[in-house]
Amino acid sequence: MTSTYSMWSLFRNCRKACEYRYEIGLVPREKDPNLSFGSLIHECLQTWHGTRDLAAVIDFIDRACASRREDDSVRRDWHLARAIMTGYAARYPQEEFDIVALEKTFEGAIINPATGASSRSFVLAGKVDGIVRIGGDHYILEHKTAATIDADYLERLWTDFQIAIYSYYVEQALGIPITGIIYNVLGKARLQQSKGETEEEYQARRAELLEKSKTGKTTAKRKLPESDEEFRARMAVKYLEPEMFHREMLYLSRDRFDVLRAELWELTQALLDARRRKVFYQNTAFCFNYNRPCAYFPICRSNGNPNVIDNFYTIEAPHEELRVPANEPAF
Numbered sequence: 001m002t003s004t005y006s007m008w009s010l011f012r013n014c015r016k017a018c019e020y021r022y023e024i025g026l027v028p029r030e031k032d033p034n035l036s037f038g039s040l041i042h043e044c045l046q047t048w049h050g051t052r053d054l055a056a057v058i059d060f061i062d063r064a065c066a067s068r069r070e071d072d073s074v075r076r077d078w079h080l081a082r083a084i085m086t087g088y089a090a091r092y093p094q095e096e097f098d099i100v101a102l103e104k105t106f107e108g109a110i111i112n113p114a115t116g117a118s119s120r121s122f123v124l125a126g127k128v129d130g131i132v133r134i135g136g137d138h139y140i141l142e143h144k145t146a147a148t149i150d151a152d153y154l155e156r157l158w159t160d161f162q163i164a165i166y167s168y169y170v171e172q173a174l175g176i177p178i179t180g181i182i183y184n185v186l187g188k189a190r191l192q193q194s195k196g197e198t199e200e201e202y203q204a205r206r207a208e209l210l211e212k213s214k215t216g217k218t219t220a221k222r223k224l225p226e227s228d229e230e231f232r233a234r235m236a237v238k239y240l241e242p243e244m245f246h247r248e249m250l251y252l253s254r255d256r257f258d259v260l261r262a263e264l265w266e267l268t269q270a271l272l273d274a275r276r277r278k279v280f281y282q283n284t285a286f287c288f289n290y291n292r293p294c295a296y297f298p299i300c301r302s303n304g305n306p307n308v309i310d311n312f313y314t315i316e317a318p319h320e321e322l323r324v325p326a327n328e329p330a331f
Contacts, residue, residue, distance in 0.1 A: 002107070003122045004319050005162040008267050013289065018271075019280035020296045026309065027316040028295050037077050038145055040064055041186065042129065044085050045143050046102050049130065054089045058082060079193065079231060084145075084186050087239025097132035097139070097182070104128050105322060106166075106173040113262045122268050125322055126166050129184075137179040139249070140167050144185045149246045157183055157248055165260045167252055180251040187244040191235060196225035 011018040020026045040061070047057050065078035107125040109118035130141030142163050146153055160181075167178040197205070202222040209218040226234075238244065274280050287294050294300075302308045 001122050002125050002319060002322075003110075003268075004124070004126055004321065005165065006321065007318065008264065009162065011267060011271055014283040014286040014294065014296075015274055015280040016282040016300065017286070017294055017296045019274075020299060022318050023275075023280070025315045025318065026296070026299075026313040029312055029314055032295070033073055033077075037080070037188075040077060040081055041084060041145055042103075042143055044081060045088075045129070045184075048085065048089065049095075049099055050102055054086065057085050057089075061085065076193070079228075079235060080188060082232070083189065083235035083239050086236065087244060088186060090239075091245045097134045097141075100131040100133050100138065100176070101128075102130050104131060104170075104174075106169055108169045108172045110264055110268055111261060112265055113258070119265075119268055121272060124165075124169060124264070125319070126162075126169065127321055128163075128166055128170060131170065131174075131176065132182065138176050139179055140170065140181045142181055142183050144183060145188050146185055147188050147190065149185050149187050149243060153185075154246070154248055157250060161260065161263075164252065164256055165264060168257045168261065178252060180249055183246075183248040183250070185246045185248065187246075189235060189238045189244070191231075191238055193228075193231040194223070194226035197223040 007018065007022050010021060043064075044057050044060060047060055048054070061078060061081045065074050065081070068075040068078045105125065105127045107123055110122050110124050111118055128140050129143045132139050132141045140163055142160075163181050167181065170176060171178050199222070202220075206218060206220050209220050210216065282300055287297055287300070298308050298312055299305070
């Protein structure tokens with residue numbers, strides 16, 4: 001069975017959720033907007049680093065957000081993606097690294113550290129955002145979007161199981177020694193496009209001002225909706241702030257590779273045991289881990305009600321992150 005970091009991460013966090021996604025294949029019909037936006041920015045960055053053509057990136061965003069006039073959430077993503085990528089191009093007009101590969105997939109055996117034998121049940125596959133070279137050293141380039149880029153966020157990067165284990169597999173599969181990881185972090189501005197006032201809201205505010213006025217007069221005017229051009233200009237100013245982008249370089253320890261490989265093997269054995277005993281237990285501490293319900297919370301809350309499953313979920317093949325275009329260039 002092909003496995004990925006996403007699968008093993010979900011298994012570590014909640015075995016029941018892992019069963020729903022990777023054993024049964026259930027996927028919520030309504031997509032998580034946070035994941036959708038992250039995917040949009042990743043595709044933008046792939047285009048930018050592959051072409052250095054900002055016009056092509058903006059055109060891609062416009063096409064990806066074609067329903068922005070009818071859907072306010074798409075409109076917000078459109079504004080934010082345009083602002084991020086325009087600011088990013090201005091912040092990094094030249095790079096300190098050379099691109100070796102973008103969105104590169106890989107696959108490798110999962111090894112028993114005690115015997116050196118390969119697992120007969122699982123292989124590990126993945127896709128890295130980029131492989132870059134600085135001088136004679138190679139680094140994994142990892143893109144992240146974050147609402148807040150502070151010391152706590154940067155400190156947590158050290159715990160990133162995914163990119164550390166992927167670095168090991170890139171070495172094994174592609175024969176490229178990886179020196180470290182460059183985390184390319186892009187901030188998500190919290191600015192909102194003003195919708196202005198309704199006539200009723202304006203009259204209520206005007207009446208309140210008149211009541212407080214000593215002259216019985218007011219110069220208040222109705223607040224009109226903020227135009228796209230006005231909001232775009234405000235967003236552009238925001239993305240001139242240095243803290244909206246950050247790059248953090250972490251160097252890899254060979255000892256850490258050994259620890260992560262051992263942990264990965266233990267996860268394979270735990271999953272095989274869960275399959276044999278048909279026991280995938282819930283971790284209720286994970287239900288609201290990201291300050292929102294887990295994608296499978298409705299199923300668990302309903303005790304597996306078939307109507308909930310039929311109405312809110314569909315069946316999809318696992319590992320959508322590994323899908324690659326047919327014209328992907330060879331490494």
